[in-house]
Amino acid sequence: MPFTGSCLCGACTYEYSGDAGPGIACHCTSCRRYTGGLASFNLGVEAAKHKWTKKDGLASYLDTCDKGEGPRRWFCSKCGSPLATTLEYDPKPMFLKAGALDDLDGVMPEISVHLFYPSAARATAKGWDFAGQTLLKGMPGSEQVSAK
Ligand SMILES: [Zn+2]
Numbered sequence: 001m002p003f004t005g006s007c008l009c010g011a012c013t014y015e016y017s018g019d020a021g022p023g024i025a026c027h028c029t030s031c032r033r034y035t036g037g038l039a040s041f042n043l044g045v046e047a048a049k050h051k052w053t054k055k056d057g058l059a060s061y062l063d064t065c066d067k068g069e070g071p072r073r074w075f076c077s078k079c080g081s082p083l084a085t086t087l088e089y090d091p092k093p094m095f096l097k098a099g100a101l102d103d104l105d106g107v108m109p110e111i112s113v114h115l116f117y118p119s120a121a122r123a124t125a126k127g128w129d130f131a132g133q134t135l136l137k138g139m140p141g142s143e144q145v146s147a148k
Contacts, residue, residue, distance in 0.1 A: 003107045005100040013055035017051035023109045026068050026093060027124065028116035030063050034073055038124045043101065043108055047086060047094035048085035062088070065139055093140070117145055
């Protein structure tokens with residue numbers, strides 16, 4: 001089902017032509033600082049099916065991660081909204097920031113994957129039922145860990 005997303009001020013918009021992938025929370029320090037939240041909530045999609053429809057303020061920041069190669073963080077330079085993350089070492093996936101989806105309830109699935117789970121803040125981990133979810137030590141493809 002195709003869907004759209006946009007930043008806070010409307011200078012950046014996108015459309016996606018494929019199906020929504022998994023709901024992914026990332027608990028790494030970079031994501032916390034970048035989003036200002038205790039975790040970053042994302043929708044996994046295929047980069048090839050994503051298209052920026054308005055990119056007046058679109059900018060990116062090359063971050064580092066546990067692989068030492070950057071996730072590229074896409075955001076609106078006018079309003080500061082985080083919009084998406086792509087991986088420099090793997091061009092196929094894209095991680096859309098859940099908060100930028102236009103139809104949040106219609107598109108965003110339940111969170112089923114947690115990246116950098118060992119770094120989850122106590123404030124997040126305590127109120128969250130992690131049962132049946134995939135808890136990873138780091139980025140996608142890293143070792144699975146058990147709930148705290
Ligand atoms: Zn904006």
